[in-house]
Every structure is written in C-alpha cells, then in structure tokens.
Amino acid sequence: MATSRTVTATRNPQPLSADVAGPSRLRMIVVLGAMVALGPLTIDMYLPALPRIADELGVSSSVAQLTLTGTLTGLALGQLIVGPLSDSLGRRRPLMAGIALHMLASLLCLLAPDIAVLSLARGLQGMGAAAAMVVAVAVVGDLFDDSAAATVMSRLMLILGVAPIVAPSLGAAVLLKASWHWMFAVLIVLAGALLLVAAIALPETLPVGSRRPLRVRSIVATYGSLLRDLKFVILVIVGALGMAGLFAYIAGAAFVLQGRHGLDQQRFALVFGAGAIAFVAATQLNVVLLRRLSPQRILVIALTVATGVGAVFVALSVTHAGGIYGFLVPVWAVLAMMGFVIPNAPAVALSRHHEASGTAAALLGAAQFSVGAVIAPVVGLMGNDEIALSVVMTAGVAIALVALLFVGDTDDSAPSQTPQR
Known part of the structure; x- marks a missing residue:
C-alpha cells in the first residue's frame, strides 16, 4: 500500500x-x-x-x-x-x-x-x-x-x-x-x-539520525564504497554516456546543419528545438512505460534500439545518403532513446545507495558534466561533421549497452550500507 x-x-x-x-x-x-x-x-x-x-x-x-x-x-x-x-x-x-x-x-x-x-x-x-x-x-x-x-x-x-x-x-x-x-x-x-x-x-528530507559524519576519512570511505559497487559504477557510466550524446549533438549540430546543409539561424533554431522535443517527449513516455516495465528493462531496450539506429546513422553519414533527412531522422531517434536512458540510469543507481544519496548524486552529476565537457572538443577534433557526430553518439550508446549487459540484471537488492567512519 x-x-x-x-x-x-x-x-x-x-x-x-x-x-x-x-x-x-x-x-x-x-x-x-x-x-x-x-x-x-x-x-x-x-x-x-x-x-x-x-x-x-x-x-x-x-x-x-x-x-x-x-x-x-x-x-x-x-x-x-x-x-x-x-x-x-x-x-x-x-x-x-x-x-x-x-x-x-x-x-x-x-x-x-x-x-x-x-x-x-x-x-x-x-x-x-x-x-x-x-x-x-x-x-x-x-x-x-x-x-x-x-x-x-x-x-x-x-x-x-x-x-x-x-x-x-x-x-x-x-x-x-x-x-x-x-x-x-x-x-x-x-x-x-x-x-x-x-x-x-x-x-529537510534527510533525518538527523541518517546523516553521515563530516570527516575526510568518512567522505573518502563513502566514495570508496560507491566506487567498489560495480553495478552502481556501470549505471553512472551509462547515465554519463547518455548525457554525452546530448553534448555531442549540441557541439556538432550547428556546423552540420548550417555549414553543410545551409540552414539559416531561424531554421536551425527550429530544427534544433525539434531534437530537444524528441528527447523531452521520450522522458514523458517513459513515465507511461514504467507502469508496465522496470527501469532496468527500459534501459536495455532503449540502448539496444539506439545502438541499431546509430549503426544506420554511421552508414548514412559515411555515404552521405538521404541528405538532411539522413542526418535528422537518426539523430532524433537516438536523442529520443536518450530520453529513456537519462532518467532511468540515475534512478536505479540512487536506489542502490539510499544511505548516501547526496554522495551518489554527486558522482552521477560529476560524471555527466565531465564526460560532456570532454565530448564537445572530441567532436570538433574529428571534424564537426556528420561522421564525427554519428560515430561519437553511436560509440557512446554501444559502450553503454555492452557495459550494462556485462554486469547483468541490476534489479536486485541494494548492497550493504556504506560504512560510517
């Protein structure tokens, strides 16, 4: 109840x-x-x-x-x-x-x-x-x-x-x-x-009795315990790679759509916004799917679909097939799949460590922004074109899928509580 x-x-x-x-x-x-x-x-x-x-x-x-x-x-x-x-x-x-x-x-x-x-x-x-x-x-x-x-x-x-x-x-x-x-x-x-x-x-949502000592040794022990939980670490990586796809799109979209396909600023803004709408719509559809499927199952399905679409995206980019639609359709599809990945991976990760939600949330956020900060210049170094964007986005979702399948089912009981020292 x-x-x-x-x-x-x-x-x-x-x-x-x-x-x-x-x-x-x-x-x-x-x-x-x-x-x-x-x-x-x-x-x-x-x-x-x-x-x-x-x-x-x-x-x-x-x-x-x-x-x-x-x-x-x-x-x-x-x-x-x-x-x-x-x-x-x-x-x-x-x-x-x-x-x-x-x-x-x-x-x-x-x-x-x-x-x-x-x-x-x-x-x-x-x-x-x-x-x-x-x-x-x-x-x-x-x-x-x-x-x-x-x-x-x-x-x-x-x-x-x-x-x-x-x-x-x-x-x-x-x-x-x-x-x-x-x-x-x-x-x-x-x-x-x-x-x-x-x-x-x-x-205040953290009761006094559940708080952790504010000592360097305790903080290091908490981070160490989280990092020793392989399934938690994998979920952090999955969430970060999902955010990396968004940062790759942000970093490279203007160069591809305005540079190669000749969109003006107004049309670029509309097309760019459409990608954001695909992402946001998927996050809200995720709420509906959660009534029937577990977050873990949705993660696997979304990453599998994203990897398949990404492979098609790379092929279209290398052959320059499909024109602007050969770029936009797979990009929007991958962004939509990230709309399922980004909410579910952190949610499952946090559920494993209620005793240290703040520190766990810190690792999740730091990983997302760190990977995002690295991805943007990588897209630039690779040429800021369709190939660079498709390869980076596809590699991210493929690595996330392999990592998730490697650790198996994450829908188990949370590990023992992080020691307080």
Whole structure:
C-alpha cells in the first residue's frame, strides 16, 4: 500500500512507494524542477553573447569559450563537494549556501573587467548551480525508490530539456535591450527567486539520525564504497554516456546543419528545438512505460534500439545518403532513446545507495558534466561533421549497452550500507 514518508528524524527512512500521488508530490516535483533548471540556465543563457564578449574583452572566440569550460568544470567539482556535505549537514543548508554563492558569482560576472575574472566567476557560478542540481537528485533518492524515482526523474527531465531551449532565447532578449553584463543580473534575480522558493517549499528530507559524519576519512570511505559497487559504477557510466550524446549533438549540430546543409539561424533554431522535443517527449513516455516495465528493462531496450539506429546513422553519414533527412531522422531517434536512458540510469543507481544519496548524486552529476565537457572538443577534433557526430553518439550508446549487459540484471537488492567512519 502506498505510504508517504514523514520527514522526521528517523534513523532508517524508507523511500516512498511508486504510487504516491497528490499535491505534496506535485509541489515537490515543481520545486526540484526549478532547482535542476538553474544549471542549464547558467550554462546556456549567455551563449548568444559569446561573440560580443570576445569583442569587448579583446580575446578570440576560443578563449571566450573557455568561460563555458569553466562553468562545466565548476558544475562537476561542485557536485563532488556538495554531495558529501548534504549527506552530513542535511539537504537545505548546502543548497542555500550554493545558491548564495551562485548569486555572488553572478554579481562578479556582471562587474568582470577582463576574461580571467569572468572565467573564474563562471566557475564559481557552476559550483553554486551544482548545489541546486545535486541536492535535487539527492532528494529524489531520499523520497522515492526504483520506478517511482524513475518517474520523478522523467518529470525533472522535462524541465531539464526545456531549459536549454528557453535559456538562449532569454539571453538574446536581454541583448536586444542591454549589454551582455545584464544577463548576469537576470541570473541573480532568478537565483534569488529559487532561494526564496527553496526556503519556503523544500522541507529537510534527510533525518538527523541518517546523516553521515563530516570527516575526510568518512567522505573518502563513502566514495570508496560507491566506487567498489560495480553495478552502481556501470549505471553512472551509462547515465554519463547518455548525457554525452546530448553534448555531442549540441557541439556538432550547428556546423552540420548550417555549414553543410545551409540552414539559416531561424531554421536551425527550429530544427534544433525539434531534437530537444524528441528527447523531452521520450522522458514523458517513459513515465507511461514504467507502469508496465522496470527501469532496468527500459534501459536495455532503449540502448539496444539506439545502438541499431546509430549503426544506420554511421552508414548514412559515411555515404552521405538521404541528405538532411539522413542526418535528422537518426539523430532524433537516438536523442529520443536518450530520453529513456537519462532518467532511468540515475534512478536505479540512487536506489542502490539510499544511505548516501547526496554522495551518489554527486558522482552521477560529476560524471555527466565531465564526460560532456570532454565530448564537445572530441567532436570538433574529428571534424564537426556528420561522421564525427554519428560515430561519437553511436560509440557512446554501444559502450553503454555492452557495459550494462556485462554486469547483468541490476534489479536486485541494494548492497550493504556504506560504512560510517
């Protein structure tokens, strides 16, 4: 029977069952969605301003793009730091501190006199946004299990998929009226609103009795225990490779569609948005499938289909067959399959380690952004063309499928709890 878990200081809280529903759950999903949206908004909102930033600060476009690398690095490192802190101090305090850091870093970006200060501030922004993202995933691990967790993650992916589409448009709107500096003023306002929402609407979901000691030895032991769980590590890799497919598409799509196929900026935006819609639609269909299939089964099916489509994609790219549709149809199909992979892999991974949800969420997030940061330049080095994009995307899903099949069924009882030292 479905039961909702009261957030009190019990020592061994149990996750919510799959059929929990009601206004409190919807409110929680909305709040968590706002938290995960801070990362994409921080990454993507200023992208339209990169050429202007390069001109005004007197640097090349590649140097200006290093500010994006700084943000991704901050997101990866920040999650590794905030995860253990949230397991020791509870979810709310690290979250509030992270959002406050994001606001201060945004102010520093607004006042940045040169590219060095801007890059440093962008890194701090990433660390602040990481707190919101890792705490959101950790709260899912606190409150939900297996299919219920995968369902909630699918709802969060709806916001995570929409935010990168909205963010550049919001940035472009700011540029029509003001200089690029004021985009960071908008981020200050958005982060401040999120801080207020979290303070009012997000309860503490980690009871005092379930918290872990805040000692270096304990943190290292927790990370070590997670990394020794082969099935957890494989699920982290699967989730990261799923995100890598998205980053590969983001990195190479403009060069292929505008460079080779001659789309103008408006048509490119429409086509690019269609890919995001395919991804988001799949994350919501995932909720329906979870009523009949386990998250583990959906993972295997999605990766198998993606690998098959990817092989066709590589063949079409090498032979240049099908024109623009020979590129778009397989890309959209692979992106749709990633819409099934990205919610389910973290949900199953978190279900194995409720006793360390924050640290587990940190590893998941850090792996995703680290792999994404590496994938973007790899696509560039391979030529930023259809072949590069198809090979990278197909290799990612194929490796994920092999890894998942290697460890076998992940639908077993979670390992013993990570030792507290």
